[in-house]
Amino acid sequence: MSGLPRSIAAFGLALLSIYPARADGDAARGEARFQDCAACHKLQADANNVGPSLHEIFGRKAGAIVDFRYSPAMKRSGITWTPETLDRFLIDPQAMVPSNRMPYAGMANGGDRADLIAYLQKASK
Amino acid sequence: MTIKLKEVDVVIVGLGWTGGILAKELTEAGLKVVALERGALRSSESDYSLPNIRDELRYVVRHDLMQNTARDTITVRNNPTQEALPMRRLGSFLPGEVVGGSGVHWSGHTWRWTDMEFNIRSNYETRYGKKFIPDDMTIQDWGISYAELEPYYDKFEYTAAVSGKAGNINGQIQAGGNPFEASRAREYPLPPLTPILASEMFSVAARNAGYHPFPRPSANASQPYTNPDGSKYGGCQYCGYCQRFGCEANAKGSPHMTVIPIAMRNPNFELRTHSWVTKVLKDSDGKRVTGVAYTNLLNGDEFEQPASMVLLCAYAINNVHLMLLSGIGQPYDPVAQKGVIGKNYCYQTGAGATLFFEGKFFNPFMSAGGSNATIDDFNINWAFDRAPHDFVGAYNVSGGFNTALPIGYRPLPSGTPQWGSEWKRATAKWYQTAMTIGASGSVMANRYNCYDLDPTYRNAFGQPLMRMTFDYKANEHKMGRHAAQVINDIAKSMNPTKLNPATARTDPWTVVPYQSTHNTGGTIMGTNPRDSALNKYLQSWDCHNLFVVGANVFPHNASYNPTGPVGALAYWTADAIKNRYVKSPQPLVPA
Numbered sequence: 001m002s003g004l005p006r007s008i009a010a011f012g013l014a015l016l017s018i019y020p021a022r023a024d025g026d027a028a029r030g031e032a033r034f035q036d037c038a039a040c041h042k043l044q045a046d047a048n049n050v051g052p053s054l055h056e057i058f059g060r061k062a063g064a065i066v067d068f069r070y071s072p073a074m075k076r077s078g079i080t081w082t083p084e085t086l087d088r089f090l091i092d093p094q095a096m097v098p099s100n101r102m103p104y105a106g107m108a109n110g111g112d113r114a115d116l117i118a119y120l121q122k123a124s125k
Numbered sequence: 126m127t128i129k130l131k132e133v134d135v136v137i138v139g140l141g142w143t144g145g146i147l148a149k150e151l152t153e154a155g156l157k158v159v160a161l162e163r164g165a166l167r168s169s170e171s172d173y174s175l176p177n178i179r180d181e182l183r184y185v186v187r188h189d190l191m192q193n194t195a196r197d198t199i200t201v202r203n204n205p206t207q208e209a210l211p212m213r214r215l216g217s218f219l220p221g222e223v224v225g226g227s228g229v230h231w232s233g234h235t236w237r238w239t240d241m242e243f244n245i246r247s248n249y250e251t252r253y254g255k256k257f258i259p260d261d262m263t264i265q266d267w268g269i270s271y272a273e274l275e276p277y278y279d280k281f282e283y284t285a286a287v288s289g290k291a292g293n294i295n296g297q298i299q300a301g302g303n304p305f306e307a308s309r310a311r312e313y314p315l316p317p318l319t320p321i322l323a324s325e326m327f328s329v330a331a332r333n334a335g336y337h338p339f340p341r342p343s344a345n346a347s348q349p350y351t352n353p354d355g356s357k358y359g360g361c362q363y364c365g366y367c368q369r370f371g372c373e374a375n376a377k378g379s380p381h382m383t384v385i386p387i388a389m390r391n392p393n394f395e396l397r398t399h400s401w402v403t404k405v406l407k408d409s410d411g412k413r414v415t416g417v418a419y420t421n422l423l424n425g426d427e428f429e430q431p432a433s434m435v436l437l438c439a440y441a442i443n444n445v446h447l448m449l450l451s452g453i454g455q456p457y458d459p460v461a462q463k464g465v466i467g468k469n470y471c472y473q474t475g476a477g478a479t480l481f482f483e484g485k486f487f488n489p490f491m492s493a494g495g496s497n498a499t500i501d502d503f504n505i506n507w508a509f510d511r512a513p514h515d516f517v518g519a520y521n522v523s524g525g526f527n528t529a530l531p532i533g534y535r536p537l538p539s540g541t542p543q544w545g546s547e548w549k550r551a552t553a554k555w556y557q558t559a560m561t562i563g564a565s566g567s568v569m570a571n572r573y574n575c576y577d578l579d580p581t582y583r584n585a586f587g588q589p590l591m592r593m594t595f596d597y598k599a600n601e602h603k604m605g606r607h608a609a610q611v612i613n614d615i616a617k618s619m620n621p622t623k624l625n626p627a628t629a630r631t632d633p634w635t636v637v638p639y640q641s642t643h644n645t646g647g648t649i650m651g652t653n654p655r656d657s658a659l660n661k662y663l664q665s666w667d668c669h670n671l672f673v674v675g676a677n678v679f680p681h682n683a684s685y686n687p688t689g690p691v692g693a694l695a696y697w698t699a700d701a702i703k704n705r706y707v708k709s710p711q712p713l714v715p716a
Binding site: 035036037038039040048050069071101103104105 | 174176349350351360362373375
């Protein structure tokens with residue numbers, strides 16, 4: 001049984017790679033989408049909350065903030081956060097990183113994700 | 126040796142919903158506030174996050190967020206002829222002991238109590254005559270109106286992220302909401318939670334029976350939300366770990382992630398945790414309070430904290446206990462029916478059925494704190510004639526479940542063995558197939574249901590324990606039988622494979638198992654000092670600079686959960702203090 005979630009995840013990744021992240025996100029609209037994240041994530045450096053700080057998230061390896069308690073799944077995921085990997089993650093976080101601890105079901109709409117990522121690219125600097 | 130501290134404007138005893146609301150409001154009004162909380166400071170990020178929060182053994186079985194009965198508990202008896210014995214383990218109700226209080230571990234059910242409660246004696250006397258109310262039923266009008274409280278209900282609902290569907294906006298009945306509710310000024314801040322299969326099936330059956338189901342309003346954010354104070358909520362994930370737990374997604378309206386952090390950022394505020402208040406201190410003529418005495422639980426140091434104003438915001442039982450220990454107001458005597466402190470202790474009653482449907486998959490592990498559908502046809506529907514059934518009060522009926530935990534949730538058809546291989550087989554077979562229909566019923570005040578100080582047992586500080594004398598009376602038995610009948614009729618109409626039918630609760634009340642953390646009364650509000658402890662602003666009739674906030678102010682208990690009016694009354698009292706009392710410190714209502 002333990003192999004089953006991984007194979008589903010792998011299948012999911014293969015499927016999703018057909019739909020690359022859109023580059024036309026609107027950061028202003030994305031600020032409103034960030035409401036989905038804001039109860040747990042802050043954008044300031046060293047401001048860990050229920051979730052880790054998103055300051056300078058792009059280019060960072062998943063699970064890399066030293067004093068945040070990540071799930072083992074996130075630490076060994078090997079992901080480097082880019083607009084593309086974040087887009088894939090946010091479709092269904094449990095599909096891409098099974099057993100991660102983020103209590104969030106995902107953002108289904110690709111336009112919404114593009115807006116959110118455009119906002120994060122500005123606001124996480 | 127007691128260390129006397131510097132005087133502050135306000136000392137708040139207990140920092141849950143009521144203490145948190147008052148701390149935020151009064152510090153913003155410029156008052157210097159010190160809050161004393163028995164429990165520890167815990168937060169969403171360090172304590173209520175995944176995976177640690179999903180620990181049923183720690184939080185449900187071992188009561189990690191609740192009062193420690195080894196330090197202080199209550200003694201319990203059913204009637205004055207019995208000797209009360211200490212409740213050595215929590216059971217029937219669960220007072221919180223942590224920053225955030227019971228507001229951390231509640232489910233979030235948020236109701237508006239209406240003039241049906243606030244004018245209860247007048248309503249029943251007018252419609253049914255004085256003789257309809259039994260002689261020993263000490264219900265009385267509250268001295269406040271729904272119209273006065275409406276803006277404060279609204280404020281609490283928007284603070285706590287209540288998801289629901291309005292049934293009546295400015296007198297216009299709204300499709301999909303509760304048609305019996307009192308008129309509200311606007312919609313809930315958030316749309317209803319996604320219904321679960323069990324609540325949908327109940328709604329269909331209730332509608333077919335001619336009733337009016339609606340989604341239960343709950344402080345479980347149905348989508349991400351920023352409240353008017355700027356506190357941020359995540360969307361509910363339907364994880365099923367709501368009641369007894371802090372929320373892992375910051376989706377449940379709780380004081381520790383809303384009003385309390387706002388107060389803590391205010392330089393006018395100071396929080397002292399692990400601080401156990403033993404007494405409210407009075408001046409020599411007993412007309413004013415001068416502060417409180419407390420002990421630092423970490424090292425035993427004793428302090429006196431002088432204050433111009435004292436606000437008791439602890440759990441309902443503990444507020445009354447402090448009043449009795451401090452000798453403020455006349456203790457209630459059920460024989461002579463004199464005195465007020467300890468009077469009209471009330472609880473709630475109920476009945477429930479479990480329905481089993483072979484072949485259905487209810488996925489009980491996925492639910493929110495308020496993922497039920499409810500009918501109020503026998504509750505705040507005044508057209509429901511109580512005369513043929515001969516009871517005062519009301520009950521609501523709900524279908525669904527709001528928590529179904531891995532250790533404790535074992536729905537089984539009656540007659541199943543309690544252990545062994547047959548029990549295991551039945552557990553596996555029925556786990557997915559069960560849903561419940563339950564009634565929550567009011568309890569009317571009775572002259573013999575009350576609190577006083579226990580003559581025998583003492584707490585860790587050498588003080589007498591609180592003694593609770595309580596039992597259900599004939600009025601509640603009659604209502605329970607009516608509720609069980611209604612539940613069973615709905616249940617049978619749904620054609621379950623098996624049914625554990627509802628029965629009225631008529632045995633004497635006991636402290637096990639868990640029933641509800643809705644203990645009310647003891648320092649009740651009212652229109653005059655002869656039959657109430659507090660005026661309508663929750664200000665003590667005896668000491669005008671003492672306010673007592675919480676469900677202990679309710680003169681009787683309704684079928685609804687109490688937190689809606691508890692939160693609304695906290696905002697109402699905050700306004701009375703800010704806008705009137707600080708400008709002219711005196712009784713806000715002439716005695």
